[in-house]
Amino acid sequence: MLRIVDIKTDKEKIIKGLKKKRVADVDAQIAHLLQMDEDRRSTQLESDATLNELNTISKQIGTLLKNGQKEAAEQAKTQIGDLKNKSKMLQDKLKTVEADVLQALYNLPNTAHETVPEGVGADDNKVMLEKGSIPSLPDSALPHWELIEKYNIIDFELGNKISGAGFPVYKGKGAKLQRALINFFLDEAAKAGFDEVQTPIVVNSDSGYGTGQLPDKEGQMYGIVDSNLFLIPTAEVPITNLYRDVIVKEEDLPIRNVGYTPCFRREAGSWGAHVRGLNRLHQFDKVEIVQITKAENSYGALEEMCAYVESLLEKLELPFRKLLLCGGDMGFTSAMTYDMEVYSAAQKKWLEVSSVSNFETYQANRLKLRYKEDGKKITLLHTLNGSALALPRIVAAILENNQNEHGINVPKVLQKYTGFDRID
RNA sequence: GGAGAGAUGGGUGAGUGGCUGAAACCAACAGUUUGCUAAACUGUCGUACUCGAAAGGGUACCGGGGGUUCGAAUCCCCCUCUCUCCGCCA
Numbered sequence: 001m002l003r004i005v006d007i008k009t010d011k012e013k014i015i016k017g018l019k020k021k022r023v024a025d026v027d028a029q030i031a032h033l034l035q036m037d038e039d040r041r042s043t044q045l046e047s048d049a050t051l052n053e054l055n056t057i058s059k060q061i062g063t064l065l066k067n068g069q070k071e072a073a074e075q076a077k078t079q080i081g082d083l084k085n086k087s088k089m090l091q092d093k094l095k096t097v098e099a100d101v102l103q104a105l106y107n108l109p110n111t112a113h114e115t116v117p118e119g120v121g122a123d124d125n126k127v128m129l130e131k132g133s134i135p136s137l138p139d140s141a142l143p144h145w146e147l148i149e150k151y152n153i154i155d156f157e158l159g160n161k162i163s164g165a166g167f168p169v170y171k172g173k174g175a176k177l178q179r180a181l182i183n184f185f186l187d188e189a190a191k192a193g194f195d196e197v198q199t200p201i202v203v204n205s206d207s208g209y210g211t212g213q214l215p216d217k218e219g220q221m222y223g224i225v226d227s228n229l230f231l232i233p234t235a236e237v238p239i240t241n242l243y244r245d246v247i248v249k250e251e252d253l254p255i256r257n258v259g260y261t262p263c264f265r266r267e268a269g270s271w272g273a274h275v276r277g278l279n280r281l282h283q284f285d286k287v288e289i290v291q292i293t294k295a296e297n298s299y300g301a302l303e304e305m306c307a308y309v310e311s312l313l314e315k316l317e318l319p320f321r322k323l324l325l326c327g328g329d330m331g332f333t334s335a336m337t338y339d340m341e342v343y344s345a346a347q348k349k350w351l352e353v354s355s356v357s358n359f360e361t362y363q364a365n366r367l368k369l370r371y372k373e374d375g376k377k378i379t380l381l382h383t384l385n386g387s388a389l390a391l392p393r394i395v396a397a398i399l400e401n402n403q404n405e406h407g408i409n410v411p412k413v414l415q416k417y418t419g420f421d422r423i424d
Numbered sequence: 425g426g427a428g429a430g431a432u433g434g435g436u437g438a439g440u441g442g443c444u445g446a447a448a449c450c451a452a453c454a455g456u457u458u459g460c461u462a463a464a465c466u467g468u469c470g471u472a473c474u475c476g477a478a479a480g481g482g483u484a485c486c487g488g489g490g491g492u493u494c495g496a497a498u499c500c501c502c503c504u505c506u507c508u509c510c511g512c513c514a
Contacts, residue, residue, distance in 0.1 A: 045482090054494080055483090057494070059494095060494090247434095
């Protein structure tokens with residue numbers, strides 16, 4: 001979340017960044033927030049002064065009792081009653097006001113970086129790069145949801161039976177292709193200097209707050225009944241939360257992690273004809289890269305992560321484009337996001353397969369993720385993450401783009417992982 | 425799942441009602457000494473909010489929450505987690 005101190009000192013810049021995110025009534029919200037914080041501050045001053053008085057008297061009572069002046073001590077006790085009531089009242093008020101301020105901060109998204117384009121939705125995103133050649137398929141080319149039936153590699157009906165819609169079952173070469181992609185992505189990330197971690201795929205609510213899924217976005221996550229746990233929507237949550245409440249050693253920076261996890265998303269209300277087949281699922285596999293850097297290095301790290309993701313798509317020989325998201329299309333917690341989309345040639349659609357974001361200090365502030373600058377000043381770090389990559393839409397594009405009369409060609413880089421070069 | 429023990433600063437660990445934001449030791453950092461290294465010695469060494477130009481104050485925090493008390497790391501209650509033993513088990 002944003003920091004009050006920044007809102008105070010850099011108010012205009014923050015208002016500008018929030019407006020770009022299309023936040024309603026920004027000026028009024030900020031004014032209200034600052035007013036609440038002023039209330040918080042003055043309440044705390046008063047409360048601290050009262051506590052100080054109480055502490056002083058208590059110490060005096062202790063001294064009196066030790067010196068055997070019992071009467072004087074009893075008398076001191078009698079005058080403490082009013083003060084205690086006052087103190088109690090002030091502390092209760094302080095708690096309320098603090099909670100109000102926190103709630104207001106939770107409701108504010110991250111500000112958009114100054115170079116993020118203005119815009120309200122997907123149409124305003126800026127295409128930065130387009131690479132690879134789009135295959136020209138014959139009219140008989142099939143969309144992936146027909147290919148998976150034809151070659152019997154993914155079964156939605158079976159998934160329906162055991163779980164529900166959006167939980168596919170991968171079979172035979174389909175299952176092997178999944179495993180090949182996961183291993184390929186993990187090996188590539190290791191080569192690029194990311195340390196592999198394997199985390200839990202259920203997280204507690206503290207972790208949900210840490211990375212910004214909570215509060216208010218419960219609709220995205222599946223909750224586990226009676227356990228106060230959630231199935232992760234992305235490995236971003238457990239991996240980034242590894243560093244919650246940590247003061248990192250300066251020499252350990254930057255931190256670079258990669259992890260494979262299944263991801264679970266409720267996607268409430270987002271179903272329809274446009275999300276057939278693998279285009280949108282409740283459970284899918286993803287390899288995620290996370291980076292934690294000093295403020296001055298984070299935008300360099302963002303570009304570097306994008307370049308890494310692009311290299312994966314090139315190796316898979318998939319045509320792709322890179323978008324810089326406009327303010328209105330970005331996620332709540334992000335300061336800048338690039339999306340990578342592959343072209344799936346039979347359904348003639350661009351499919352998002354990666355989202356690479358810099359959260360600056362927004363998550364770090366919630367996580368209390370910091371380092372000691374020059375061994376002295378404690379400073380918030382910047383967090384970043386990106387998909388590298390999300391599997392289902394990669395699979396969809398591979399199936400559609402590589403189909404021919406003999407079957408589906410497996411990209412060369414994957415063949416040593418799959419053990420076959422064609423699905424037929 | 426049953427029984428017991430425990431959770432204190434970067435680490436080990438003392439502390440069972442006031443003089444304890446917290447001993448001691450280790451680690452770390454700065455300095456003195458030294459031809460270099462080591463050793464020795466001296467000093468510094470939690471976080472957040474807040475007042476102050478600064479120096480320096482105030483408040484809170486000893487797993488989390490609540491309670492008793494003039495006063496709680498210390499007593500009581502609830503929760504979480506860890507360890508040991510038993511049971512079960514991939």
